[in-house]
Amino acid sequence: MNLATKKEKKKETMGEQVRSITLAILIALLIRSFLFQPFVIPSGSMKPNLLIGDFLFVTKYSYGFTKHSLPFSIPVIPGKILDGDKPKIGDIVVFRGPFDPDTDYIKRVVGLPGDVVQMRDGILYINDVAATVEPAGEFVDDLWVRRQRGQADQRIVDVDSNRHIDAYYETLPNGVKHLILKKDKFGEGPLDNTQAYVVPDGHYFMVGDNRDESGDSRVLTQIGYVPENHIIGQAKIIWFSTKAKWWEVWKWPFDIRFERLMQSIE
Numbered sequence: 001m002n003l004a005t006k007k008e009k010k011k012e013t014m015g016e017q018v019r020s021i022t023l024a025i026l027i028a029l030l031i032r033s034f035l036f037q038p039f040v041i042p043s044g045s046m047k048p049n050l051l052i053g054d055f056l057f058v059t060k061y062s063y064g065f066t067k068h069s070l071p072f073s074i075p076v077i078p079g080k081i082l083d084g085d086k087p088k089i090g091d092i093v094v095f096r097g098p099f100d101p102d103t104d105y106i107k108r109v110v111g112l113p114g115d116v117v118q119m120r121d122g123i124l125y126i127n128d129v130a131a132t133v134e135p136a137g138e139f140v141d142d143l144w145v146r147r148q149r150g151q152a153d154q155r156i157v158d159v160d161s162n163r164h165i166d167a168y169y170e171t172l173p174n175g176v177k178h179l180i181l182k183k184d185k186f187g188e189g190p191l192d193n194t195q196a197y198v199v200p201d202g203h204y205f206m207v208g209d210n211r212d213e214s215g216d217s218r219v220l221t222q223i224g225y226v227p228e229n230h231i232i233g234q235a236k237i238i239w240f241s242t243k244a245k246w247w248e249v250w251k252w253p254f255d256i257r258f259e260r261l262m263q264s265i266e
Contacts, residue, residue, distance in 0.1 A: 037057070037058045037060055037094075037232065037233060038055060038056070038057060038058075038239075039055070039056045039057075039058050039094055039104065039106065039235070040053070040054070040055050040056070041053065041054040041055075041056070041106065044141075044210055044213060045106075045107070045208035045209075045210050045213060045214035045215070045216070046092070046106060046107070046108075046208055046209050046210060046214075047139065047141065047165075047181055047209065047210040047213075048139040048167055048179050048181055048209070048210075049092075049178060049179055049209050049265070049266065050092075050106065050209075050235075050238075050265070051241065051257070051260070053241055053242045053243055053244065053245075053255075053257070054238050054240075054241045054260065055238065055239055055240040055241065055242075056106075056235050056236070056237065056238055056239070056265065057235075057236055057237050057239055058094045058232060058233040058234065058235050058236065059233050059234050059236050060232065060233045061233075062085060062233050062234040063085060063086065063087060063093075063228075063231055063233065063234065086112075087109045087112070087204055087228075087231060087234075088109065088112075088174070089109055089110060089111075089112065089126065089172055089173070089174045089176060090108065090109065090110075090172050090174065090176030090178065091108070091109045091234055092106065092107070092108050092109075092234065092235040092265055093106070093107065093108075093109055093204075093206070093231055093232070093233065093234055093235065094106045094231075094232045094233055094234075094235060095107075095206070095226050095230045095231045095232055096230040096232065097223055097230075098223065098224055098225070098226060098227060098230060099221075099222070099223070099224075101230070104232065105206070105223065106235060107206035107207055107208050107214070107216050107217070107223075108178070108206065108207055108208070108209060109204055109205070109206060110124060110126060110172070110205055110206070110207050111126065111197065111199040111204060111205025111206075111217070112199060112204060112205075113199055113200065113201045113202060113203060113204070114198075114199060114201065115127055115198075115199045115205065116128065116196050116197065116198050116199075117196070117197045117199065117205045117217075118194055118195065118196040118197065119191060119192055119193060119194040119218065120192075120193060121186050121187035121192055121193060122182060122184075122185075122186035122187050122188075122189055122192040122211070123186065124170070124172075124207070126172065126173050127173070129173040130173075131170050131171060131172050131173065132170070132171045133168045133169070133170050133171075133180075133186075134168060134169045135166070135167075135168055135169075136167040136168050136169045136179055137167055138164045138165065138166060138167060139164070139165045139166075139167040139179075139181055140162050140163075140164055141162065141163040141164070141165060142162050142243070165181045165182070165183050166181070166182050166183075167179055167180070167181055167182075168180050168181075168182060178209065178266055179209065180209045180210070180211055181209065181210045181211060181212070181213075182211055182212060183210075183212040183213060184212050189211060189212040190212065191211070191212075191218045191219070192211075192212075194218055197217070197218075197220075197225075199225060200225055202227060202228050202229075203225035203226060203227055203228065204217075204225070204226045204228065204231070205217045205225060205226070206223065206226055235265045236264070236265055237262060237263065237264055237265060238260050238261070238262070238263045238264075238265060239261070239262060240256075240261060241256065241257040241260035241261065242255045242256050242257065243255040243257065
């Protein structure tokens with residue numbers, strides 16, 4: 001085999017590698033854009049059902065596709081295409097904030113277009129029908145960190161402390177049953193008594209399951225009514241979970257929540 005033949009084969013091999021990598025990237029982008037998107041829970045607004053450090057798969061095809069289905073929200077999809085099912089009361093969805101369209105949020109749908117939603121003494125009412133609530137014991141929040149100032153040298157020290165929060169089963173008017181948390185007594189939470197919200201056409205009303213520690217549609221200037229074309233998809237499964245921060249990969253083997261792996265989301 002002469003030198004020229006070797007060079008030609010080397011060029012062919014490099015070309016094949018570039019094509020393979022390009023094809024793999026395109027397939028990954030297609031899967032992320034139209035099938036599944038990974039999502040990590042960054043805050044405690046959906047406790048106890050979703051915990052900080054839960055890694056989820058969100059189905060993009062559940063409700064159809066908008067520009068927010070694409071990486072970086074590239075504006076090549078006008079409106080909505082391949083319309084799927086409509087979000088239902090009780091669905092947990094990922095969406096872009098109406099006032100912060102670069103940020104992903106995850107909440108539970110409690111109001112459809114035309115519905116009237118209101119909180120009265122901590123009880124959720126949908127079209128004047130109250131969700132039923134029954135005690136479900138306590139939720140032990142093992143990632144809550146209390147910051148305390150040292151007395152001797154005025155240094156800031158972190159003190160790990162489990163926090164116990166009252167949990168309840170909430171059954172929505174359509175029969176969907178799930179857990180919620182109430183840090184404050186019913187009627188004493190910051191958003192336990194609200195106005196009656198009339199959900200506009202083409203919009204949805206979202207709340208967090210951690211009712212006293214969730215910024216959601218109850219605050220009209222923070223999230224408010226969520227346009228349908230801001231919804232990215234439905235949260236379906238927890239495929240990984242860790243108590244470590246998501247970037248602390250070296251801690252993952254020691255902090256995995258094995259009991260949450262491949263758990264379906266309700």
